[in-house]
Amino acid sequence: MKKKDLILAGAVLLLAGILALALRLPKTENGNTMKVTVDGEVYGTYSLAENQTVKIQTGHGTNVLVIENGSVHMEEADCPDGYCKRQGTISRVNETIVCLPHKLVAEVESDGSTTDDADDAPDVIVK
């Protein structure tokens, strides 16, 4: 390897680091809604506060997303590659699960009142 090769590799890694910081830093708190888009259009928005199973049936195929304890994962999908099922669970704002063959994106959002606030609120007020 020559010097310029290493400079190139270093420059790309540096760029990746800067991008990662710029993209992740502003919002790393837990979100409270999941927005599902298909073909770039909003399919539905679901609350992360309640555990639920969201079945998405479109012309591209079927995906089943499960919301459990404030985080989302792809439970089932009939896409050919199945990559979406291997993307793990997401719970932070701007994290996504993508199913490319079905042109589906599930993203975590925050509508202002975070789940943390809800947790902080007292269940019962005792005088």
Added chain:
Amino acid sequence: MRDSRTASRKIALCAMLMALAMIFSYVEVLIPINLGVPGIKLGIANLVVVVGLFFFPAGEVLMISVARILLMGYLFGNGMSILYSLAGGLLSFLVMFLLKHIKGFSITGVSIAGGVTHNVAQICVAALVVQNRKLFYYLPALLVAGVITGMLIGILSDRILSAVKREGRKSSSR
């Protein structure tokens, strides 16, 4: 007589390299890489393109690369997978071709640039397909993956290049 022999030689060589590239992309499925982003591949087929750029005219290498993508796509993929591969293959070829002509970069640097631009092209196509900019959140991971896989393929290419050159010298001195 002489011309037709070199032409057949060229056709046979291109066909052989294309077959090799196809076997590489077939074998690749057996080597999973987990970097948190699904679908990352080592890009072994790129070995043929990288090494090829240093031996053959660019047009022939481009033809081998495009033919491999189309054939693999029709055999094992679908229209969409061809679109992704073609975007990655064409952009990385262009960048590698240009970088090869800039002084100071070795075959490893060329391969790194190829790996990175391949991933950038694919994420762009993916973002266009799903119509969602959030996909670019995967860009940092894909850049890092491109550097790592590009470097591995580059180091391998470097070894192949020097081995082939050594053999070439031996046979020409005979």
